Amino acid sequence: MEANISKILITEEEIKVKVKELGEMITRDYQEKDLLVICILKGAMVFMADLVREIKVPLDIDTMVVTSYGSSTKSSGVVRILKDLDESVEDRDLLIVEDIVDTGLTLKYLMDNIFSRGPRSVKICSFLDKPERRKVAITPDYKGYSIPDEFVVGYGLDYAEKYRNLPYVAVLDPKAYS
Numbered sequence: 001m002e003a004n005i006s007k008i009l010i011t012e013e014e015i016k017v018k019v020k021e022l023g024e025m026i027t028r029d030y031q032e033k034d035l036l037v038i039c040i041l042k043g044a045m046v047f048m049a050d051l052v053r054e055i056k057v058p059l060d061i062d063t064m065v066v067t068s069y070g071s072s073t074k075s076s077g078v079v080r081i082l083k084d085l086d087e088s089v090e091d092r093d094l095l096i097v098e099d100i101v102d103t104g105l106t107l108k109y110l111m112d113n114i115f116s117r118g119p120r121s122v123k124i125c126s127f128l129d130k131p132e133r134r135k136v137a138i139t140p141d142y143k144g145y146s147i148p149d150e151f152v153v154g155y156g157l158d159y160a161e162k163y164r165n166l167p168y169v170a171v172l173d174p175k176a177y178s
Contacts, residue, residue, distance in 0.1 A: 002166075004176035005153075010145055010169040015155060018144045019047070022125060023054020025142060026095065033093040034120070035059040038085065040066055040110070043099030046156035046164065047127040047144075051097060062087045068106045079109040090118040099156050100128040104138040111138070128152070128169065145169075151177070 010018075037055075039048040041063050052059065065083035094114065101107055107124065114122055125142035132149050151174070153159050154166030159177055163170075 004173045005166075006171040006173045008168050008170045009147060009150075009152060010155075012167040015050075015144075015168065018127075019050045020054050022142050022144060023051055023056070026051075026125065027054075027056045029123075030055070030057050030059075030093065030095075033057070034091075036087060036089060036092045036094050037061050038094055038096045038114075039063045040096065040098050041083070042164070043156050043158065044097045044127070047099055048097040051125070060087060064110070066106055066110055079106050081113070088117075089114060091120050094119045094122045096122065096124050098124060098126040098140070100130065100152070101126045101138065101140055102130045102133045104134045104136040107138050108136045127155070128157075 035057060037048065037052055037059050039045055039061065042065070052061065062085045063083065064081065064085055066079060066081055068079045096107075096110065096114070098107060101124070111122065111124075123141040124138075126140040127144040129140055129143050129146045130149055131146060147169075150171045151159070152169050153163035153172045154169045156164050157169065158164045159172055163172065
């Protein structure tokens with residue numbers, strides 16, 4: 001598996017430091033709020049699991065499965081909700097946890113959908129951000145790292161469901177998917 005890795009972008013230790021920092025910021029911002037953390041599966045599950053352990057306020061967790069990639073390395077632009085929320089979001093303070101913001105199309109669709117359900121507030125926490133790929137104006141409220149326009153795997157991110165279990169974020173060698 002690691003033979004297909006071109007280079008490591010973010011080490012396991014760097015990830016731990018950043019997740020703790022994000023958890024402290026979210027804890028500060030969500031004092032006395034009704035926090036519902038929404039994990040966008042499957043990519044954000046590793047990040048979200050680490051993140052909620054660093055958030056020191058009461059919270060609930062829910063999940064959604066939203067896709068625009070399939071088994072490709074590029075977004076199709078067609079967003080599908082494969083699993084919707086179980087909890088009502090009306091009058092709640094929501095934190096959407098994403099693995100990566102790329103074109104922003106999926107997140108824009110998701111934000112429009114969720115806002116229509118009447119939450120009190122909605123913020124985005126993304127572990128990774130690729131601003132140079134953005135097609136719509138959307139910016140995470142909490143962001144781990146900005147990364148270059150390269151296809152990355154690890155720490156929950158995959159290619160064809162592989163590599164999610166790597167403890168770091170790495171660039172996948174194009175030979176592995178071309």
